[in-house]
Structures are given as C-alpha cells and as structure tokens.
Amino acid sequence: EAGVVQSPRYKIIEKKQPVAFWCNPISGHNTLYWYLQNLGQGPELLIRYENEEAVDDSQLPKDRFSAERLKGVDSTLKIQPAELGDSAVYLCASSFDGTTEAFFGQGTRLTVV
Amino acid sequence: AQSVSQHNHHVILSEAASLELGCNYSYGGTVNLFWYVQYPGQHLQLLLKYFSGDPLVKGIKGFEAEFIKSKFSFNLRKPSVQWSDTAEYFCAALLQGAQKLVFGQGTRLTINP
Numbered sequence: 001e002a003g004v005v006q007s008p009r010y011k012i013i014e015k016k017q018p019v020a021f022w023c024n025p026i027s028g029h030n031t032l033y034w035y036l037q038n039l040g041q042g043p044e045l046l047i048r049y050e051n052e053e054a055v056d057d058s059q060l061p062k063d064r065f066s067a068e069r070l071k072g073v074d075s076t077l078k079i080q081p082a083e084l085g086d087s088a089v090y091l092c093a094s095s096f097d098g099t100t101e102a103f104f105g106q107g108t109r110l111t112v113v
Numbered sequence: 114a115q116s117v118s119q120h121n122h123h124v125i126l127s128e129a130a131s132l133e134l135g136c137n138y139s140y141g142g143t144v145n146l147f148w149y150v151q152y153p154g155q156h157l158q159l160l161l162k163y164f165s166g167d168p169l170v171k172g173i174k175g176f177e178a179e180f181i182k183s184k185f186s187f188n189l190r191k192p193s194v195q196w197s198d199t200a201e202y203f204c205a206a207l208l209q210g211a212q213k214l215v216f217g218q219g220t221r222l223t224i225n226p
Contacts, residue, residue: 003156004156033214035216040122040218040219040221041218041219042117042119042203042205042216042217042218042219043157043203043216044216045213045214045215048212048213048214055212056212056213091157093157093214098212099145099207099209099212100145101147101159101162102214103159104149104156104157104158105156106155106156107156
C-alpha cells in the first residue's frame, strides 16, 4: 500500500516569494491534515479536511497561507508571500475518517532566505 | 486549552537500560492516544495506540504504554532499549468530539552503545 506522498522534499526560496506544497494521501482516506513542525518541536495543526471541506482551519494564518483539496483527494498548501519565520517542515497526514491513527508523509523542508 | 505535555525533552540512556517517557494530556472528554516515533531522516511512524479496553497496550519493537485515566497520562515504556531506538518520540491525543489530533513537543532519545 502506498503511503502519504509529499512533494517537494526540500524547497529553498527567497523571502516574499510564493511557495506551494503538494500532498497525495493514502487512497480511501477521507481526512487530510497539514501540520507545521519547527525544529525540536512537535507537529502543530494548520488545517484539517474531511473530504473536500476544511473543517478546522483555526490555526492557519490566513493572511498568507491558503490550502485546497479539490475533489477530496490531493491537497495543496500555499504560502504567499513567504517570510523568514516560515522556515520549517510541513507535514501532510491522512486517516480513514478522522477517528483513527494518522499516517504521515515524509514532509517538505522549507527554507526561506 | 487542549494540550499534550511530554516531560522530558532529551533522554540519554545506555543500551539495555529501561525506558519510560512521560506524557500527559489536558482534555475533559474522551481521547484516543498515540505514540509516534521519528527515526533520523524518516517520517513519523505509529508506535502504538490506545482507543479503549485494556489500558496496557503493546506496540512494535517491544514498546508498551499504559493509559491511566485518573492521571491523564499515557507513558511509554520499554524494558531494555537498543541503540536503534535512538529517535524522537511524540505523544499525541485525538480529542473525540473536537476531532483534533494534538501532539506533544517530543522527546529526543539517545541510546549510547
């Protein structure tokens, strides 16, 4: 069974530039999460989808961050414009229905210079 | 606010030593509890989980955890650690009702051969 796939694995951009991350969850998983992980800290939820609906985006900085999950499968997380403080690992995870364990992708390490 | 606390930021042990990593959550409702492990350069992987029933759960690689409801705790244990257990360990709570998956800040475990 294929796991959660994220791309790119690494991204280096200059501040004020836009950046996008892509996630393909495990087939059949309705719940998709985007987390932010800073060095030495635990993952922090940015947004959770149930199918194509964003059901919890309370922690998403909406002035610069946006996300979408068209058709309830793949998802894209965008930052525009990026700031130095956005440097972190962005994790995507999925679960069958939000009541069971989440499976994580490898993450995208973003460096903003 | 709902949160998960891990008491130890960095634990250093010798091989064959016993391990116990603390985890406490703050949430008045029903929770599902997880321990995830992140080996160097790899993605987060599920170590074990507790949903209901026997509060002592066994996971992969000889790990176990005990849910103590009265103490809001879910501590991870292993009787004899190996060098290959060197990793970062994250406790997480899935808050039923809110359906939020909240992580602790992680514990870095270093095993000296």
